[in-house]
Amino acid sequence: MKTPPLFHRRRQSVVLRGTRKHSDEVVARRVGPWNNIGHSSYFVDRGFVSFDILAMAAWQRNDHVWIVFSVLLCFCEWSVAQISYSVSEEVDKGTVVGNLAKDLNLNLQQLQSRNLEINSGYKMQYFQADLKSGFLYVNERIDREELCPKTVKCSLNVEAMLSDPRDLRRIEIDILDVNDNSPSFLEDIKIIDMYESTSPGDRYPLPTAHDADIGSNAMKTYKLSQNEHLSLDVQSSEDNSLSAELVLQKPLDREKQAVITLTLTAVDGGKPPRSGTLQITVNVMDVNDNTPVFSQSLYKAQIVENAEIGATLLTLSATDLDDGVNSELVYSFAAKGRKDPSDAFSLNGETGVITIKANIDFEENQAYDIRVQAKDKGSPPRIGHGKVLVEVIDINDNAPEIIVSSVLNEVKEDAELGTVVALVTVTDRDRDKNGHANCIITGSMPFKLKLNYKNYYSLLVDGALDRESVSQYDVTITATDEGTPPLSSTNVITVHVSDVNDNPPRFPHPVMNVYVKENSPTDRVIHTVTAVDADVGDNAKVTFAIVNNASFPVLSMVNINPESGEIVCLQSYDYEEKKTFQFKVQATDSGVPPLRSNVTVNVCILDENDNSPGILPPYSEHGSVNSENIPYSAEAGYFVAKIRAVDADSGYNALLSYHISEPKGTNLFRIGTSTGEIRTKRRMSDNDLKTHPLVVLVCDNGEPSLTATVSIDVVVVENTGDLQTQFRHVPPKEDSFSAVNLYLLIAIASVSVIFLLSLICLIAVKCHRTDNSFSRYSAPMITTHPDGSWSYSKSTQQYDVCFSSDTLKSDVVVFPPQFPPVDGELISINGGDSLSRTQTLPNHEKVC
Numbered sequence: 001m002k003t004p005p006l007f008h009r010r011r012q013s014v015v016l017r018g019t020r021k022h023s024d025e026v027v028a029r030r031v032g033p034w035n036n037i038g039h040s041s042y043f044v045d046r047g048f049v050s051f052d053i054l055a056m057a058a059w060q061r062n063d064h065v066w067i068v069f070s071v072l073l074c075f076c077e078w079s080v081a082q083i084s085y086s087v088s089e090e091v092d093k094g095t096v097v098g099n100l101a102k103d104l105n106l107n108l109q110q111l112q113s114r115n116l117e118i119n120s121g122y123k124m125q126y127f128q129a130d131l132k133s134g135f136l137y138v139n140e141r142i143d144r145e146e147l148c149p150k151t152v153k154c155s156l157n158v159e160a161m162l163s164d165p166r167d168l169r170r171i172e173i174d175i176l177d178v179n180d181n182s183p184s185f186l187e188d189i190k191i192i193d194m195y196e197s198t199s200p201g202d203r204y205p206l207p208t209a210h211d212a213d214i215g216s217n218a219m220k221t222y223k224l225s226q227n228e229h230l231s232l233d234v235q236s237s238e239d240n241s242l243s244a245e246l247v248l249q250k251p252l253d254r255e256k257q258a259v260i261t262l263t264l265t266a267v268d269g270g271k272p273p274r275s276g277t278l279q280i281t282v283n284v285m286d287v288n289d290n291t292p293v294f295s296q297s298l299y300k301a302q303i304v305e306n307a308e309i310g311a312t313l314l315t316l317s318a319t320d321l322d323d324g325v326n327s328e329l330v331y332s333f334a335a336k337g338r339k340d341p342s343d344a345f346s347l348n349g350e351t352g353v354i355t356i357k358a359n360i361d362f363e364e365n366q367a368y369d370i371r372v373q374a375k376d377k378g379s380p381p382r383i384g385h386g387k388v389l390v391e392v393i394d395i396n397d398n399a400p401e402i403i404v405s406s407v408l409n410e411v412k413e414d415a416e417l418g419t420v421v422a423l424v425t426v427t428d429r430d431r432d433k434n435g436h437a438n439c440i441i442t443g444s445m446p447f448k449l450k451l452n453y454k455n456y457y458s459l460l461v462d463g464a465l466d467r468e469s470v471s472q473y474d475v476t477i478t479a480t481d482e483g484t485p486p487l488s489s490t491n492v493i494t495v496h497v498s499d500v501n502d503n504p505p506r507f508p509h510p511v512m513n514v515y516v517k518e519n520s521p522t523d524r525v526i527h528t529v530t531a532v533d534a535d536v537g538d539n540a541k542v543t544f545a546i547v548n549n550a551s552f553p554v555l556s557m558v559n560i561n562p563e564s565g566e567i568v569c570l571q572s573y574d575y576e577e578k579k580t581f582q583f584k585v586q587a588t589d590s591g592v593p594p595l596r597s598n599v600t601v602n603v604c605i606l607d608e609n610d611n612s613p614g615i616l617p618p619y620s621e622h623g624s625v626n627s628e629n630i631p632y633s634a635e636a637g638y639f640v641a642k643i644r645a646v647d648a649d650s651g652y653n654a655l656l657s658y659h660i661s662e663p664k665g666t667n668l669f670r671i672g673t674s675t676g677e678i679r680t681k682r683r684m685s686d687n688d689l690k691t692h693p694l695v696v697l698v699c700d701n702g703e704p705s706l707t708a709t710v711s712i713d714v715v716v717v718e719n720t721g722d723l724q725t726q727f728r729h730v731p732p733k734e735d736s737f738s739a740v741n742l743y744l745l746i747a748i749a750s751v752s753v754i755f756l757l758s759l760i761c762l763i764a765v766k767c768h769r770t771d772n773s774f775s776r777y778s779a780p781m782i783t784t785h786p787d788g789s790w791s792y793s794k795s796t797q798q799y800d801v802c803f804s805s806d807t808l809k810s811d812v813v814v815f816p817p818q819f820p821p822v823d824g825e826l827i828s829i830n831g832g833d834s835l836s837r838t839q840t841l842p843n844h845e846k847v848c
Contacts, residue, residue: 082169082170082171082172083098083100083103083104083160083169083170083171083172084171084172084173084174085097085098085136085171085172085173085174086173086174086175086176087138087142087173087174087175087176088175088176088177088178089142089143089144089145089175089176089177089178089180090141090142090143090178090180091138091142092138093137093138093139093140093141094137094138095137095138096135096136096137097127097135097136097137097138097173098135098136099134099135099136100116100129100134100135100136100160100171101133101134101135102134104160104162104169106134106162108131108132108133108134111129111131111134112131112132113164114162114163114164114167115162115163115164116129116131116160116161116162117160117161117162118136118158118159118160118161118171119158119159119161120156120157120158120159121157122156124140125139125140126138126139126140126142126156126158127139127156127158127171127173129160136171142156142175144175144176144177144178145181145212145213147175148175149212151214152214152215153174154174154175154177155172155173155174155175156172156173156175157170157171157172157173158170158171158173159171177213177214177215177217178213178217179213179217179268179270179271179272179273179274180213181211181212181213181217181274182211182268182274182275182276183209183210183211183219183266183267183268183274183275183276184209184210184211184266184276185207185208185209185210185264185266185276185277185278186207186210187207187278188278188279189278189279189280189281190206190207190264190278190279190280190281191280191281191283192204192246192280192281192282192283193282193283193285194248194252194282194283194284194285195252195284195285195286195287196251196252196253196254196284196285196286196287196289197287198248198251198252199248199251200248200249200250200251201247201248202247202248203233203245203246203247203248204245204246205243205244205245205246206222206243206244206245206246206264206278206280207278208241208242208243208244209222209266209276209278211266211268213268213270216269216270217268217269217270218268218269219241219242219266219267219268219269220242220267220268220269220273221234221242221266221267222234222242222244222264222265222266222267223264223265223267224244224246224262224263224264224265225262225263225264225265227260227262228249228250229248229249229250229252229260229282230246230247230248230249230260230262230282231246231247231249232244232245232246232247232264233245233246233247244264246262246280246282252284253284254284254285254286254287254322254323255290255321255322257284258283258284258323259281259282259283259284260281260282260284261279261280261281261282262279262280262281262282263277263278263279263280264277264278264279264280265277265278266278285323286322286323286324286326286327287322287326288322288326288376288378288379288380288381288382289322290320290321290322290326290382291320291382291383291384292318292319292320292329292374292375292376292382292383292384293318293319293320293384294316294317294318294372294374294384294385294386295317295318295319296386297386297387298386298387298388298389299314299316299386299387299388299389300388300389300391301313301314301388301389301390301391302390302391302392302393303356303360303390303391303392303393304360304392304393304394304395305360305361305362305392305393305394305395305397306359306360306361306395306397307356307360308356309356309357309358309359310355310356311355311356312353312354312355313345313354313355313356313390314353314354314388315351315352315353315354316331316347316352316353316354316372316374316386316388317352318331318352318374318384318386320376320382322376322378325376325377325378326376326377326378327376328376328377329352329374329375329376329377330349330350330374330375330376330377331347331348331349331350331351331352331372331373331374332347332349332372332373332375333347333370333371333372333373334371334372334373334385335371339365339368339369341368341370342357343357343358344356344357344358344360344365344368345357345368345370345390347372352374354370354388360392362392362393362394365392366391366392367389367390367391367392368388368389368390368392369387369388369389370387370388370389370390371385371386371387371388372385372386372387372388373385373386374386395485395487396430396434396481396483396484396485396486396487397430398428398429398430398434398435398487399428399481399487399488399489400426400427400428400437400479400480400481400487400488400489401426401427401428401429401479401489402424402425402426402439402477402479402489402490402491403424403425403426403427404422404423404424404425404477404491404493405422405423405424405425406422406423407421407422407493408420408421408422408495409496410496410497410498411461411465411495411496411497411498412465412497412498412500413465413466413467413497413498413499413500413502414465414500414502415461415465416461417460417461417462417463418460418461419460419461420458420459420460421447421459421460421461421493421495422458422459422493422495423456423457423458423459424439424449424456424457424458424459424477424491424493425455425456425457426439426455426457426479427455428479428481430481430483430487433481433482433483433484434481434482434483434487435481436481436482437455437479437480437481437482438479438480438482439451439455439457439477439478439479440477440478440480441475441476441477441478442476442477442478442490443476445462445463445473445475446461446462446463446464446465446473447459447460447461447462447463447473447475447495448460448462449477459475459477459493465497466497467497467498467499467500467535467536468502468503468534468535470497471496471497472494472495472496472497473494473495473497474492474493474494474495475492475493475494475495476490476491476492477490477491477492477493478490479491499535499536499537499539500535500539501535501539501589501591501592501593501594501595502535503533503534503535503539503595504533504589504595504596504597505531505532505533505542505587505588505589505595505596505597506531506532506533506534506597507529507530507531507587507597507599508530508532509599510599510600511599511600511601511602512527512529512599512600512601512602513602513604514526514527514567514601514602514603514604515604515606516569516573516603516604516605516606517605517606517608518572518573518574518575518576518605518606518607518608518610519572519573519574519608519610520569520572520573521572522569522570522571522572523568523569523570524568524569525566525567525568526558526567526568526569526603527566527567527601528564528565528566528567529544529560529565529567529585529587529599529601530565531544531565531587531597531599533589535589535591538589538590538591539589539590539591540589541589541590542587542588542589542590543562543563543587543588543590544560544561544562544563544565544585544586544587545560545562545585545586545588546558546559546560546583546584546585546586547583547584547585547586547598549583549584552581552582552583554581554583556570556571557569557570557571557581558570558583558603560585565585567585567601573605574605575605575606575607575608575649575650576611576648578605579604579605580602580603580604580605581603582600582601582602582603583600583601583603584598584599584600584601585598585599585601586598587599607649607650607651607653608649608653608702609649609653609700609702609703609704609705609706610649611647611648611649611653611706612647612700612706612707612708613645613646613647613656613698613699613700613706613707613708614645614646614647614648614708615643615644615645615698615708615710616644616645616646619641619643619710619712620710626710626711626712626713627712627713627714627715628640628641628678628712628713628714628715629714629715629716629717630680630684630714630715630716630717631716631717631718632684632716632717632718633683633684634680634683634684635680635683636680636681636682636683637679637680638679638680639677639678639679640669640678640679640680640714641677641678641712641714642675642676642677642678643658643671643676643678643696643698643710644676645658645676645698645708647700647706649700649702652701652702653700653701653702654700654701655700655701656698656699656700656701657673657674657698657699657700657701658671658672658673658674658675658676658696658697658698659671659673659696659697659699660678660694660695660696660697661695661696661697661709662693662694662695666681667681668680668681668682668684668688668692669681669692669694669714671696676696676698678694678696678712678714684716688716689716690715690716691713691714691715691716692713692714692715692716693711693712693713693714694711694712694713694714695709695710695711696709696710696711696712697709698710
């Protein structure tokens, strides 16, 4: 059965117009493709009617229904219209796609009056119409590869719906591809194993790269990094896909180069082209083509008679340039000859270590001539040969023996010189010179040996003892006979040094800096002092106490735990009242007599955000009307007003930012977050109000942030003559010399005199100071930052000089130094009255 002509109009917008009962206008919009009947439908202004489903069912099943549908179509005047545009993917939001008003043959007033709507069947509204300009623009980011993966043509269909009368137009937008995807491989590294015996010409296929772009932006070619062994062969198939193979050009030698690292680069045809890389690691596999070689052609060794069984004679070492099992070696004795070396020695086949197997007697064998070999585990195996010559040396068989008696358990560290510690006796079973032994102390020790009689010695104290430096001495006594060669033996005597109270408690630093936030709760531990006593026992038990200062009631502010050293604050501190104070802590040990030491503790109060910003005049003046006039012809960026505020806190807590809190005000005005300048965002229009109330919110940078608000009414006036000068708060100029001018002149003269006297005093002090003290009064320095702000700095204090960016007003704000500074704090007001403060973190090695 044929499909009726209506269903041949796929992917087109169909508009049905006709006369219904009560002159209702029928507007239907096609949703989905015609070839999918289950999802094809129309929307009607008085309800939902599935015309295509009804028509298809009538066509296939019931002629009467189709007759009714045909009559309905006859009464409807329907037309097909489609608008086509094209736009590149990844364009910015707001990019104009086309002039929709022009293509619809409508003017801007008709677009607004007929309430133009853009509808689509996608999850995101990619396009939107601007009723004021009539343009269709991009509303969301468009990714062609996401919308139309693996397709050559990609288009989005949207529908423009108009009312009064209702009309429906279909818009087809082709999405053009841009080269925004680089070729990529599924894996980052490709590992290929090649035997060094591989013949030139062998091929190894490589992974293919994928490029989500199409056309000229798709994959174009492959490139291989330069090397002397391998080349790249790129092939193209019938479907224009590319494949690459590695071709061996030159024989491999694992002993020269075991690993070859290559880079395969996939390049697309975009302009400029994009590329992706794949790291190729070629492992050259070994074959057994090298013979083991000993490190020495002749090994020589000497061994004394009566050597210990199991002692190592020497270690054979052979190398094989091959790899894997081809380089694994097995050592063994070769020809045994008249004397079998395995009777006296054993050889470890894996490690090559030759050890003594039986007792060696010089009177039986003066030397051993041993043949050895190293065989690899290759197939077939290769064998290397070597020779070992062992010389047997006659020795003095007995060593001296050291006996220690009468050892003291402990020696006090203040023991006198000559104190006897132990008695030492040396014996030797040999005779004559081999049985006569000399006894000495090895190393530098505060002890000495005194010969009492023949081989009898006394161990005496011969130097100052310090238990804190060395609490235990291991005195090594060595006895050596006079044989050839001489034999010796050693014995270690452990001497313990007992403690006396000769060390006071010591703090880690002479000065400690403690940082406490203001408004902290009382009875809180703010710091724990520690002191170390090098002594032990009761001599090292330390207690702490605060040294009271008559001039400063420190005991009313802090307390200390005498056992743990925990410092507890007794009151809540206020940064604005007191920024720092100082006291001393004394540590005392429990020795007899007790020893003491002190440490200076500097407590620095850290600022908390407990002060809200304050608005500066003229907008904070009591009873003043906060209003500003701007002309109707004001351009975008026109200066309206400037809000100034200060914060009694410091650091980031005083860093202020300005915002317009009312959403309506942000449409026409903007404010500099750091400058507080209010300017227009665009020109005024006839639809705008004449009076615009603005609420400016001033926030500091504390945690949590504190705020202040100020309200300003911005009045738009037609005549520029109605504008009030921004000096409206300044009284009119008088001809006579007013009292205010007189006070101002006196103030300026007073400040000038004070400045000159201070400068003269400073120069005088500098002239009478030494070089060290002169640095304390170094000249102040005012530096200029790139943003236009001035910073006034000095070795012990810092100021910032700040100027307003307003050309008609100039404010100079000098921030006084805080004593003492917390490792340096810089406050500056940048160009445009933006306030910035730089505060370094506390340094425990500096005094506040």
